[in-house]
Amino acid sequence: MSLLIRGGTIVNADGEMRADVYCEDGLIKAIGPDLEAPRDARVVDAGGQYVMPGGIDPHTHMQLPFMGTVASEDFFTGTAAGLAGGTTMIIDFVIPAPNTSLLTAYDQWREWAEKSCADYSFHVAVTWWSDQVREDMGTLARERGVNSFKHFMAYKNAIMVPDENLVQSFARCLELGAIPTVHAENGELVYHLQAEVLKMGITGPEGHPMSRPPEVEGEAANRAIRVAQVIGNPLYIVHNSCREAVEAITRARLEGQRVYGEVLAGHLLIDDSVYRHPDWDVAAAHVMSPPFRPKEHQEVLWRALQSGILHTTATDHCCFCADQKAMGRNDFTKIPNGTGGVEDRMSVLWHHGVGTGRLTRQEFVKVTSTAAAQIFNIYPRKGSVSVGADADIVVWDPKATRTISAKTHHQKVDYNIFEGMSVTGNASTTISRGKVVYEKGELKVEKGAGRYVNRPTFPTVFEAVAKVNAARALKPVQRQQEKAAE
Numbered sequence: 001m002s003l004l005i006r007g008g009t010i011v012n013a014d015g016e017m018r019a020d021v022y023c024e025d026g027l028i029k030a031i032g033p034d035l036e037a038p039r040d041a042r043v044v045d046a047g048g049q050y051v052m053p054g055g056i057d058p059h060t061h062m063q064l065p066f067m068g069t070v071a072s073e074d075f076f077t078g079t080a081a082g083l084a085g086g087t088t089m090i091i092d093f094v095i096p097a098p099n100t101s102l103l104t105a106y107d108q109w110r111e112w113a114e115k116s117c118a119d120y121s122f123h124v125a126v127t128w129w130s131d132q133v134r135e136d137m138g139t140l141a142r143e144r145g146v147n148s149f150k151h152f153m154a155y156k157n158a159i160m161v162p163d164e165n166l167v168q169s170f171a172r173c174l175e176l177g178a179i180p181t182v183h184a185e186n187g188e189l190v191y192h193l194q195a196e197v198l199k200m201g202i203t204g205p206e207g208h209p210m211s212r213p214p215e216v217e218g219e220a221a222n223r224a225i226r227v228a229q230v231i232g233n234p235l236y237i238v239h240n241s242c243r244e245a246v247e248a249i250t251r252a253r254l255e256g257q258r259v260y261g262e263v264l265a266g267h268l269l270i271d272d273s274v275y276r277h278p279d280w281d282v283a284a285a286h287v288m289s290p291p292f293r294p295k296e297h298q299e300v301l302w303r304a305l306q307s308g309i310l311h312t313t314a315t316d317h318c319c320f321c322a323d324q325k326a327m328g329r330n331d332f333t334k335i336p337n338g339t340g341g342v343e344d345r346m347s348v349l350w351h352h353g354v355g356t357g358r359l360t361r362q363e364f365v366k367v368t369s370t371a372a373a374q375i376f377n378i379y380p381r382k383g384s385v386s387v388g389a390d391a392d393i394v395v396w397d398p399k400a401t402r403t404i405s406a407k408t409h410h411q412k413v414d415y416n417i418f419e420g421m422s423v424t425g426n427a428s429t430t431i432s433r434g435k436v437v438y439e440k441g442e443l444k445v446e447k448g449a450g451r452y453v454n455r456p457t458f459p460t461v462f463e464a465v466a467k468v469n470a471a472r473a474l475k476p477v478q479r480q481q482e483k484a485a486e
């Protein structure tokens with residue numbers, strides 16, 4: 001099956017050019033002006049539009065069992081919704097219950113993801129520690145294409161890991177050439193503050209941000225950064241939401257430490273006033289962690305994204321409908337945490353990023369696709385419109401406008417955090433491995449067409465990083481020894 005995308009302007013993270021793209025057998029086979037194509041090739045007219053790498057959302061939770069319920073979006077509906085918005089790959093999370101096998105959990109998530117209609121991969125969460133966990137991390141890294149391991153520093157008495165396990169797991173990641181990632185909130189402080197807020201008689205969603213102030217995130221971000229520095233790892237911090245986290249990353253990066261930061265489309269545009277909405281359901285629909293912050297944090301996040309202190313954008317797509325959120329009707333700590341966004345991330349970032357001049361088109365491609373592919377070691381197979389890459393492409397109409405609403409979105413959830421937002425810049429045609437899967441507002445997806453993407457470990461980078469960081473960490477010790485020897 002072959003496809004010719006004609007008349008568009010290709011935008012990659014490192015350049016733009018007016019050229020056609022020819023795809024065959026799921027790969028990009030040729031790029032150039034006025035390409036000829038076989039007579040039976042499907043032709044997509046991209047005149048006046050941009051031809052970009054399909055979006056990669058490095059942070060989703062389809063059908064996640066969490067807080068006593070299961071996220072409403074599954075791998076089929078969630079990847080379909082992503083395709084409708086120009087996202088052609090997700091990196092989801094295997095989250096084993098503590099004291100259960102990482103490999104068994106991995107197999108379970110692989111089975112759930114069989115129904116995906118776009119490509120996918122998995123970070124694996126380390127939610128407890130034992131020799132078996134250590135061994136399973138090796139199997140996952142060496143034989144299952146997992147090169148990133150997640151650590152929740154929050155969610156005490158559930159999936160949170162203490163510092164001891166962070167250290168053990170980070171050390172194991174270094175051995176394997178895998179990158180540790182963290183959800184950076186101090187779970188002990190959250191637990192303490194939740195009790196304090198409830199004692200004040202505050203049970204509604206307005207209590208959620210009160211129990212997780214930015215300092216709680218800044219402390220954990222810095223702690224993870226320091227652990228990575230001493231052990232010698234690079235580090236990826238997910239969903240940075242506030243100034244305090246950005247400051248921690250900035251300091252580390254200015255010292256040459258290899259720390260990568262992710263920001264959610266929601267945290268860039270939604271503020272904490274949502275928690276004071278008079279309608280309980282609306283306020284509860286926005287309960288996620290870290291919470292939406294006071295408005296002033298948004299400018300910090302945008303500038304960090306523009307200046308390369310934050311690298312990727314994601315959604316943390318983890319949907320719960322009103323009846324599920326109502327589990328916390330009398331106690332905000334019981335409201336399942338999570339919101340959606342996989343369908344709207346790219347339009348929202350184009351409208352508020354490129355549309356305002358904050359981001360160039362190339363920077364847009366970088367933060368919605370290429371950076372995630374590079375950090376998680378699947379570039380240029382993914383995250384690039386180049387010969388030999390997977391034909392995961394979005395034809396982007398910079399003039400198309402739409403108003404985002406739960407009434408019209410494809411996401412399987414009854415609320416949209418961007419409800420009512422009018423955005424200019426939308427996917428007109430989405431192509432997944434050389435097949436048109438979305439065009440003229442219609443999804444043309446096939447359940448199960450998505451495939452698992454192996455992500456190789458990267459020992460070489462780690463050797464270099466480890467040497468630099470270990471040398472820096474040991475310097476004080478050497479100085480003492482030199483003094484003693486004088």
Ligand code: URQ
Pocket residue numbers: 061066183287288289290316318337338339
């Ligand atoms: O913390 C996460 O990333 C998962 C459990 C989704 N929920 C959320 O509130 N972010």
Ligand code: ZN
Pocket residue numbers: 183238239289290
């Ligand atoms: Zn998280």
Ligand code: ZN
Pocket residue numbers: 059060061316318
């Ligand atoms: Zn998450």
